[in-house]
Amino acid sequence: MKDLTIRQMLPEDVPAALIIERSSFSTPWSETSFLTEVRSASSIALLAEINGIAAGYIIVKTVADECHLYDVAVQETHRRKGIAKALLESVLAIIAPGNVRFFFLEVRASNLSALALYRSFGFYEYARRRSYYDHPVEDAVLMRLDLPGRQAAS
Known part of the structure; x- marks a missing residue:
């Protein structure tokens, strides 16, 4: 996508991320949760910007x-433009040189566009959590990606 930049999310980016979060989820994360992850050494937090927004x-x-x-x-007005794909590609590029063997996620069973995106990367469903989500009550599809070329430690 033209004019798309992906960079590390900083604490000062959290208010903008919270606006997207609150418009995207019925039970959004808190500012404290965002800040905890943005500051965590074991987290990767990336922000996608279009023309600096x-x-x-x-x-x-x-x-x-x-x-x-x-x-x-992804902000509703920018969905289906490849931003989520670019974010996921960026994460995969960051973790590729490391020792990560498995990539896990969970997604609402009704989120067909997300399911299709994850499947396009090679994620597969390995289980479901019944009635996991609230507002509305819905199953979580648990997915996993096995990263190629990674061996179990001996």
Whole structure:
């Protein structure tokens, strides 16, 4: 996408990310939760900007040989333009040189566009959590991506 920049999210970016978060989710994260992850050494928090204006973000946590997608959202007016894909590609590029073997996420069963995006990257469903989400009550689809070329430690 033209004029799209992806960079590390800074604490001063949290208010803009919160606007996107609150318009995207029925149970949004708090400012404290955002700041905790942005400041955490084990988190990767990226902000997508179009012409310098926040358009989306992604937050993942790496622990041992796993990466967990904590939060991702794109401003409604910028959806279906490849921003979420670019954010996910950026995370994968960051974790590629490390020891991450598995990438996990959960997504609402009704979020068909997100499911399609994740499947396009090779994520597959390995389980469901029944009635996991509130507002409305809905199943969570648990997905996993096995990163190629990674071996278990001996």
